Amino acid sequence: MRLSWVELRDYRNHTHTRVDLGHDGIIVVAGPNGEGKTNLLEAMHFLYSLGSPRVSASEPLVRHGTDAAFVRGEFETRDGRVLVEVEIRRKGANRLQVDRSTVRRRRDLRRAIRARRRGFMDEVVVLLQPTRDTLTSSYERVLRQRNRLLKEHEGRGAPPELEAWDEQLIQTGAAVIQARAESVDAIAPEASQAFSAVSGYDLVVRYAPNVPANDVEGGFRRRLDERRSDELQRRTSLVGPHRDDLELAVRDLGARSFASHGETWVAALAVRLGLATAVEAAIGEPPLLLIDDPYSALDPSRRDRIASILAARPGQVVISVADEADVPPRATAILDVRAGSVIARNEAA
Ligand SMILES: Nc1ncnc2c1ncn2[C@@H]1O[C@H](COP(=O)(O)OP(=O)(O)OP(=O)(O)O)[C@@H](O)[C@H]1O
Numbered sequence: 001m002r003l004s005w006v007e008l009r010d011y012r013n014h015t016h017t018r019v020d021l022g023h024d025g026i027i028v029v030a031g032p033n034g035e036g037k038t039n040l041l042e043a044m045h046f047l048y049s050l051g052s053p054r055v056s057a058s059e060p061l062v063r064h065g066t067d068a069a070f071v072r073g074e075f076e077t078r079d080g081r082v083l084v085e086v087e088i089r090r091k092g093a094n095r096l097q098v099d100r101s102t103v104r105r106r107r108d109l110r111r112a113i114r115a116r117r118r119g120f121m122d123e124v125v126v127l128l129q130p131t132r133d134t135l136t137s138s139y140e141r142v143l144r145q146r147n148r149l150l151k152e153h154e155g156r157g158a159p160p161e162l163e164a165w166d167e168q169l170i171q172t173g174a175a176v177i178q179a180r181a182e183s184v185d186a187i188a189p190e191a192s193q194a195f196s197a198v199s200g201y202d203l204v205v206r207y208a209p210n211v212p213a214n215d216v217e218g219g220f221r222r223r224l225d226e227r228r229s230d231e232l233q234r235r236t237s238l239v240g241p242h243r244d245d246l247e248l249a250v251r252d253l254g255a256r257s258f259a260s261h262g263e264t265w266v267a268a269l270a271v272r273l274g275l276a277t278a279v280e281a282a283i284g285e286p287p288l289l290l291i292d293d294p295y296s297a298l299d300p301s302r303r304d305r306i307a308s309i310l311a312a313r314p315g316q317v318v319i320s321v322a323d324e325a326d327v328p329p330r331a332t333a334i335l336d337v338r339a340g341s342v343i344a345r346n347e348a349a
Protein backbone atom coordinates (compact mmCIF):
# COMPACT_ATOMS: atom_id res chain seq x y z
CA MET A 1 0.00 0.00 0.00
CA ARG A 2 1.32 3.34 -1.01
CA LEU A 3 0.22 6.89 -0.33
CA SER A 4 0.48 8.60 -3.73
CA TRP A 5 -0.16 12.12 -2.55
CA VAL A 6 -1.59 13.95 0.41
CA GLU A 7 -3.09 17.39 0.81
CA LEU A 8 -3.70 19.30 4.04
CA ARG A 9 -5.75 22.45 4.54
CA ASP A 10 -5.86 24.22 7.87
CA TYR A 11 -4.48 21.15 9.56
CA ARG A 12 -2.60 22.28 12.70
CA ASN A 13 0.06 24.72 11.45
CA HIS A 14 -0.33 23.70 7.78
CA THR A 15 -2.43 26.26 5.94
CA HIS A 16 -2.08 24.46 2.64
CA THR A 17 0.31 21.64 2.00
CA ARG A 18 0.34 19.23 -0.88
CA VAL A 19 2.98 16.59 -1.36
CA ASP A 20 3.49 13.85 -3.90
CA LEU A 21 4.98 10.74 -2.42
CA GLY A 22 4.81 8.41 -5.40
CA HIS A 23 7.61 5.98 -4.75
CA ASP A 24 8.62 3.34 -2.30
CA GLY A 25 11.66 3.80 -0.11
CA ILE A 26 12.53 6.29 2.58
CA ILE A 27 10.74 9.61 2.45
CA VAL A 28 12.31 12.13 4.79
CA VAL A 29 10.38 14.98 6.33
CA ALA A 30 13.09 17.42 7.38
CA GLY A 31 13.19 20.71 9.25
CA PRO A 32 13.95 22.43 12.54
CA ASN A 33 11.87 21.99 15.69
CA GLY A 34 8.33 23.25 15.65
CA GLU A 35 7.99 23.70 11.88
CA GLY A 36 5.29 21.08 11.28
CA LYS A 37 6.97 17.72 10.60
CA THR A 38 5.06 15.73 13.20
CA ASN A 39 1.88 17.44 12.06
CA LEU A 40 2.42 16.21 8.50
CA LEU A 41 3.02 12.64 9.63
CA GLU A 42 0.02 12.83 11.90
CA ALA A 43 -2.17 13.93 8.98
CA MET A 44 -0.94 10.97 6.92
CA HIS A 45 -1.70 8.69 9.82
CA PHE A 46 -5.14 10.25 10.13
CA LEU A 47 -5.96 9.39 6.54
CA TYR A 48 -5.60 5.68 6.94
CA SER A 49 -6.61 5.21 10.53
CA LEU A 50 -9.10 8.08 10.78
CA GLY A 51 -7.67 9.10 14.08
CA SER A 52 -4.67 10.89 15.46
CA PRO A 53 -2.03 8.88 17.30
CA ARG A 54 -1.62 11.86 19.63
CA VAL A 55 -5.06 13.18 20.53
CA SER A 56 -8.59 11.84 20.53
CA ALA A 57 -10.43 15.14 20.09
CA SER A 58 -10.70 16.94 16.76
CA GLU A 59 -10.20 20.41 18.07
CA PRO A 60 -6.37 20.43 18.37
CA LEU A 61 -6.07 19.30 14.75
CA VAL A 62 -7.88 22.31 13.34
CA ARG A 63 -5.66 25.31 12.63
CA HIS A 64 -6.13 28.15 15.11
CA GLY A 65 -8.68 30.63 13.87
CA THR A 66 -10.42 28.24 11.47
CA ASP A 67 -13.41 25.93 11.88
CA ALA A 68 -12.35 22.87 9.97
CA ALA A 69 -9.30 21.05 8.70
CA PHE A 70 -9.21 19.01 5.50
CA VAL A 71 -6.99 16.09 4.74
CA ARG A 72 -7.20 14.21 1.48
CA GLY A 73 -5.02 11.69 -0.19
CA GLU A 74 -4.90 8.76 -2.51
CA PHE A 75 -3.77 5.30 -1.60
CA GLU A 76 -2.54 2.84 -4.14
CA THR A 77 -3.23 -0.71 -3.07
CA ARG A 78 -2.82 -3.94 -4.94
CA ASP A 79 -6.56 -3.89 -5.49
CA GLY A 80 -6.63 -0.40 -6.96
CA ARG A 81 -6.68 3.22 -5.94
CA VAL A 82 -8.70 4.72 -3.12
CA LEU A 83 -9.30 8.40 -2.58
CA VAL A 84 -9.93 9.30 1.07
CA GLU A 85 -11.12 12.77 2.07
CA VAL A 86 -11.79 13.89 5.61
CA GLU A 87 -13.16 17.12 6.92
CA ILE A 88 -12.22 17.46 10.56
CA ARG A 89 -14.52 19.89 12.25
CA ARG A 90 -13.74 21.81 15.39
CA LYS A 91 -17.30 21.17 16.54
CA GLY A 92 -19.53 18.34 15.44
CA ALA A 93 -18.88 15.13 13.57
CA ASN A 94 -16.14 14.77 10.98
CA ARG A 95 -17.12 14.15 7.38
CA LEU A 96 -15.58 11.35 5.49
CA GLN A 97 -15.65 10.47 1.83
CA VAL A 98 -14.18 7.43 0.17
CA ASP A 99 -13.97 7.63 -3.61
CA ARG A 100 -16.25 10.65 -3.37
CA SER A 101 -19.11 8.95 -1.63
CA THR A 102 -19.96 9.85 1.91
CA VAL A 103 -19.25 7.37 4.64
CA ARG A 104 -21.14 8.01 7.83
CA ARG A 105 -19.26 6.12 10.41
CA ARG A 106 -15.82 4.76 10.84
CA ARG A 107 -17.28 1.30 11.07
CA ASP A 108 -18.88 1.73 7.66
CA LEU A 109 -15.56 2.79 6.23
CA ARG A 110 -13.99 -0.33 7.60
CA ARG A 111 -16.77 -2.40 6.12
CA ALA A 112 -16.57 -0.65 2.76
CA ILE A 113 -12.86 -1.15 2.62
CA ARG A 114 -12.86 -4.67 3.90
CA ALA A 115 -15.55 -5.57 1.41
CA ARG A 116 -13.17 -4.53 -1.31
CA ARG A 117 -10.28 -6.35 0.30
CA ARG A 118 -8.35 -3.19 0.71
CA GLY A 119 -6.10 -3.40 3.64
CA PHE A 120 -6.15 0.01 5.16
CA MET A 121 -6.98 -0.42 8.77
CA ASP A 122 -4.70 -3.28 9.22
CA GLU A 123 -6.24 -6.03 11.22
CA VAL A 124 -3.30 -6.44 13.50
CA VAL A 125 -3.26 -2.81 14.57
CA VAL A 126 -6.98 -2.99 15.08
CA LEU A 127 -6.57 -5.93 17.38
CA LEU A 128 -3.92 -4.17 19.36
CA GLN A 129 -5.94 -0.99 19.65
CA PRO A 130 -9.02 -1.91 21.62
CA THR A 131 -11.21 1.05 20.74
CA ARG A 132 -10.86 0.38 17.05
CA ASP A 133 -12.13 -3.09 16.98
CA THR A 134 -15.59 -4.57 16.90
CA LEU A 135 -14.54 -7.57 18.95
CA THR A 136 -13.27 -5.32 21.65
CA SER A 137 -16.16 -2.93 21.36
CA SER A 138 -18.67 -5.67 22.16
CA TYR A 139 -16.49 -6.63 25.09
CA GLU A 140 -16.39 -3.01 26.20
CA ARG A 141 -20.14 -2.72 25.99
CA VAL A 142 -20.58 -5.74 28.24
CA LEU A 143 -17.91 -4.43 30.58
CA ARG A 144 -19.59 -1.04 30.88
CA GLN A 145 -22.94 -2.59 31.68
CA ARG A 146 -21.45 -5.00 34.16
CA ASN A 147 -19.63 -2.13 35.85
CA ARG A 148 -22.81 -0.13 36.04
CA LEU A 149 -24.58 -3.08 37.64
CA LEU A 150 -21.83 -3.40 40.25
CA LYS A 151 -21.81 0.32 40.89
CA GLU A 152 -25.55 0.70 41.30
CA HIS A 153 -26.18 -2.42 43.30
CA GLU A 154 -27.55 -1.73 46.78
CA GLY A 155 -27.89 -4.30 49.48
CA ARG A 156 -26.01 -7.39 50.43
CA GLY A 157 -24.47 -10.07 48.25
CA ALA A 158 -24.19 -10.08 44.52
CA PRO A 159 -26.83 -8.58 42.23
CA PRO A 160 -28.97 -11.41 40.81
CA GLU A 161 -28.18 -10.52 37.19
CA LEU A 162 -24.45 -10.70 37.75
CA GLU A 163 -24.05 -14.28 36.66
CA ALA A 164 -25.60 -13.62 33.29
CA TRP A 165 -23.20 -10.73 32.80
CA ASP A 166 -20.30 -12.93 33.87
CA GLU A 167 -21.11 -15.29 31.02
CA GLN A 168 -21.23 -12.44 28.51
CA LEU A 169 -18.00 -11.05 29.85
CA ILE A 170 -16.35 -14.42 29.44
CA GLN A 171 -17.69 -14.96 25.93
CA THR A 172 -16.78 -11.55 24.54
CA GLY A 173 -13.57 -11.36 26.57
CA ALA A 174 -12.29 -14.75 25.44
CA ALA A 175 -12.58 -13.63 21.82
CA VAL A 176 -10.53 -10.53 22.57
CA ILE A 177 -7.87 -12.53 24.38
CA GLN A 178 -7.62 -15.00 21.55
CA ALA A 179 -7.26 -12.25 18.95
CA ARG A 180 -4.68 -10.39 20.98
CA ALA A 181 -2.64 -13.51 21.64
CA GLU A 182 -2.56 -14.18 17.91
CA SER A 183 -1.56 -10.68 17.00
CA VAL A 184 1.19 -10.53 19.59
CA ASP A 185 2.49 -13.87 18.30
CA ALA A 186 2.52 -12.34 14.87
CA ILE A 187 4.58 -9.29 15.84
CA ALA A 188 6.91 -10.76 18.46
CA PRO A 189 9.53 -12.58 16.36
CA GLU A 190 10.29 -9.66 14.07
CA ALA A 191 10.20 -7.19 16.96
CA SER A 192 12.71 -9.21 18.98
CA GLN A 193 14.92 -9.64 15.97
CA ALA A 194 14.91 -5.93 15.12
CA PHE A 195 15.67 -5.05 18.72
CA SER A 196 18.64 -7.36 18.99
CA ALA A 197 19.94 -6.30 15.57
CA VAL A 198 20.05 -2.73 16.89
CA SER A 199 21.04 -3.28 20.50
CA GLY A 200 22.99 -6.52 20.56
CA TYR A 201 20.81 -8.05 23.27
CA ASP A 202 17.30 -9.35 23.48
CA LEU A 203 13.85 -7.92 23.81
CA VAL A 204 11.13 -10.24 25.00
CA VAL A 205 7.70 -9.35 23.68
CA ARG A 206 4.99 -11.21 25.51
CA TYR A 207 1.28 -10.91 25.82
CA ALA A 208 0.29 -10.96 29.46
CA PRO A 209 -3.43 -11.63 29.56
CA ASN A 210 -5.21 -10.96 32.79
CA VAL A 211 -6.68 -14.46 32.79
CA PRO A 212 -4.72 -17.68 32.14
CA ALA A 213 -4.20 -18.04 28.38
CA ASN A 214 -4.16 -21.82 28.16
CA ASP A 215 -7.75 -22.41 29.27
CA VAL A 216 -9.30 -19.01 28.66
CA GLU A 217 -12.93 -19.65 29.50
CA GLY A 218 -12.27 -21.90 32.48
CA GLY A 219 -9.54 -19.62 33.75
CA PHE A 220 -11.73 -16.57 33.31
CA ARG A 221 -14.52 -18.21 35.31
CA ARG A 222 -12.15 -19.21 38.11
CA ARG A 223 -10.63 -15.73 38.33
CA LEU A 224 -14.11 -14.21 38.51
CA ASP A 225 -14.94 -16.55 41.40
CA GLU A 226 -11.74 -15.65 43.20
CA ARG A 227 -12.27 -11.92 42.80
CA ARG A 228 -16.03 -11.93 43.41
CA SER A 229 -15.92 -10.31 46.84
CA ASP A 230 -13.29 -7.77 45.77
CA GLU A 231 -15.45 -6.82 42.81
CA LEU A 232 -18.49 -6.36 45.04
CA GLN A 233 -16.50 -4.28 47.45
CA ARG A 234 -14.77 -2.13 44.84
CA ARG A 235 -17.91 -2.06 42.67
CA THR A 236 -16.09 -2.59 39.43
CA SER A 237 -14.88 -5.39 37.17
CA LEU A 238 -11.43 -6.58 38.11
CA VAL A 239 -11.01 -9.54 35.77
CA GLY A 240 -10.72 -9.54 32.00
CA PRO A 241 -8.78 -8.23 29.01
CA HIS A 242 -9.30 -4.59 30.02
CA ARG A 243 -6.53 -5.37 32.49
CA ASP A 244 -4.22 -7.03 29.95
CA ASP A 245 -0.69 -6.00 29.36
CA LEU A 246 1.84 -6.22 26.59
CA GLU A 247 5.04 -7.10 28.36
CA LEU A 248 8.31 -5.90 26.97
CA ALA A 249 11.39 -7.08 28.77
CA VAL A 250 14.94 -5.95 28.13
CA ARG A 251 17.85 -7.75 29.78
CA ASP A 252 15.32 -9.84 31.69
CA LEU A 253 13.80 -6.75 33.31
CA GLY A 254 10.43 -5.21 32.54
CA ALA A 255 11.00 -2.54 29.89
CA ARG A 256 8.42 -0.17 31.29
CA SER A 257 10.05 0.23 34.68
CA PHE A 258 13.67 -0.61 33.97
CA ALA A 259 14.65 0.19 30.41
CA SER A 260 16.66 3.31 29.66
CA HIS A 261 15.24 6.10 27.52
CA GLY A 262 17.03 4.87 24.39
CA GLU A 263 16.19 1.23 25.08
CA THR A 264 12.54 2.09 25.51
CA TRP A 265 12.56 3.88 22.20
CA VAL A 266 14.28 1.03 20.37
CA ALA A 267 11.75 -1.36 21.93
CA ALA A 268 8.86 0.79 20.72
CA LEU A 269 10.40 1.02 17.28
CA ALA A 270 11.01 -2.72 17.17
CA VAL A 271 7.37 -3.39 18.02
CA ARG A 272 6.30 -1.07 15.21
CA LEU A 273 8.54 -2.90 12.76
CA GLY A 274 7.14 -6.22 13.93
CA LEU A 275 3.66 -4.88 13.43
CA ALA A 276 4.43 -3.67 9.92
CA THR A 277 5.76 -7.11 9.01
CA ALA A 278 2.71 -8.82 10.50
CA VAL A 279 0.42 -6.46 8.62
CA GLU A 280 2.31 -7.14 5.42
CA ALA A 281 1.77 -10.85 5.90
CA ALA A 282 -1.92 -10.26 6.62
CA ILE A 283 -2.76 -7.94 3.73
CA GLY A 284 -0.24 -9.17 1.21
CA GLU A 285 1.59 -5.88 0.71
CA PRO A 286 3.76 -3.66 2.87
CA PRO A 287 1.78 -1.01 4.76
CA LEU A 288 2.79 2.61 4.90
CA LEU A 289 5.24 2.95 7.77
CA LEU A 290 5.32 6.33 9.52
CA ILE A 291 7.99 6.94 12.11
CA ASP A 292 8.20 10.32 13.75
CA ASP A 293 11.70 11.32 14.77
CA PRO A 294 13.26 7.84 14.89
CA TYR A 295 16.79 8.90 15.77
CA SER A 296 16.85 11.58 18.41
CA ALA A 297 16.93 9.29 21.46
CA LEU A 298 19.65 7.08 20.04
CA ASP A 299 23.43 6.87 20.14
CA PRO A 300 25.29 7.03 16.79
CA SER A 301 25.73 3.29 16.32
CA ARG A 302 22.08 2.56 17.07
CA ARG A 303 21.13 5.33 14.65
CA ASP A 304 23.16 3.67 11.93
CA ARG A 305 21.67 0.29 12.55
CA ILE A 306 18.10 1.59 12.62
CA ALA A 307 18.82 3.49 9.42
CA SER A 308 19.93 0.36 7.63
CA ILE A 309 16.95 -1.62 8.90
CA LEU A 310 14.60 1.10 7.63
CA ALA A 311 16.42 1.29 4.30
CA ALA A 312 16.00 -2.45 3.83
CA ARG A 313 12.25 -2.40 4.38
CA PRO A 314 9.86 -2.85 1.48
CA GLY A 315 7.24 -0.21 0.74
CA GLN A 316 7.06 3.42 1.83
CA VAL A 317 8.79 4.49 5.01
CA VAL A 318 8.17 8.08 6.04
CA ILE A 319 10.41 9.46 8.77
CA SER A 320 10.92 12.91 10.23
CA VAL A 321 14.29 14.32 11.26
CA ALA A 322 15.23 17.62 12.83
CA ASP A 323 18.96 17.21 12.20
CA GLU A 324 20.23 17.39 8.63
CA ALA A 325 22.95 14.89 9.57
CA ASP A 326 20.24 12.27 10.03
CA VAL A 327 18.93 12.52 6.48
CA PRO A 328 19.79 9.08 5.10
CA PRO A 329 21.97 9.06 1.99
CA ARG A 330 19.55 6.84 0.10
CA ALA A 331 16.34 8.78 0.67
CA THR A 332 13.79 8.55 -2.13
CA ALA A 333 12.46 12.02 -1.39
CA ILE A 334 13.21 14.83 1.03
CA LEU A 335 10.44 17.17 2.06
CA ASP A 336 11.58 20.37 3.74
CA VAL A 337 9.08 21.72 6.24
CA ARG A 338 9.17 25.36 7.31
CA ALA A 339 6.40 27.08 9.24
CA GLY A 340 3.75 24.65 8.06
CA SER A 341 4.80 24.75 4.40
CA VAL A 342 6.42 21.90 2.57
CA ILE A 343 8.80 22.02 -0.34
CA ALA A 344 10.17 18.92 -2.01
CA ARG A 345 13.92 19.12 -2.24
CA ASN A 346 15.07 18.69 -5.82
CA GLU A 347 16.45 15.38 -6.93
CA ALA A 348 17.03 13.74 -3.61
CA ALA A 349 20.39 12.03 -3.56
N1 LIG B 1 -4.24 23.59 15.84
C1 LIG B 1 -3.10 24.26 15.57
N2 LIG B 1 -3.15 25.46 14.94
C2 LIG B 1 -2.02 26.13 14.66
N3 LIG B 1 -0.80 25.71 14.97
C3 LIG B 1 -0.68 24.53 15.60
C4 LIG B 1 -1.81 23.74 15.93
N4 LIG B 1 -1.40 22.62 16.56
C5 LIG B 1 -0.06 22.70 16.61
N5 LIG B 1 0.39 23.85 16.04
C6 LIG B 1 1.77 24.31 15.92
O1 LIG B 1 2.53 23.37 15.18
C7 LIG B 1 3.88 23.47 15.61
C8 LIG B 1 4.45 22.12 15.92
O2 LIG B 1 4.53 21.40 14.82
P1 LIG B 1 5.16 19.94 14.89
O3 LIG B 1 4.85 19.26 16.15
O4 LIG B 1 4.75 19.27 13.63
O5 LIG B 1 6.70 20.33 14.89
P2 LIG B 1 7.92 19.44 14.46
O6 LIG B 1 8.41 19.99 13.16
O7 LIG B 1 7.55 18.02 14.50
O8 LIG B 1 8.98 19.83 15.60
P3 LIG B 1 9.97 18.89 16.46
O9 LIG B 1 11.22 18.79 15.65
O10 LIG B 1 10.20 19.70 17.67
O11 LIG B 1 9.32 17.59 16.71
C9 LIG B 1 3.91 24.25 16.89
O12 LIG B 1 4.51 25.48 16.64
C10 LIG B 1 2.46 24.37 17.27
O13 LIG B 1 2.19 25.55 17.92
Ligand SMILES: [Mg+2]
Pocket residue numbers: 037038039292293320
Ligand atom coordinates in the same frame (compact mmCIF):
# COMPACT_ATOMS: atom_id res chain seq x y z
MG1 LIG C 1 7.96 16.54 15.88
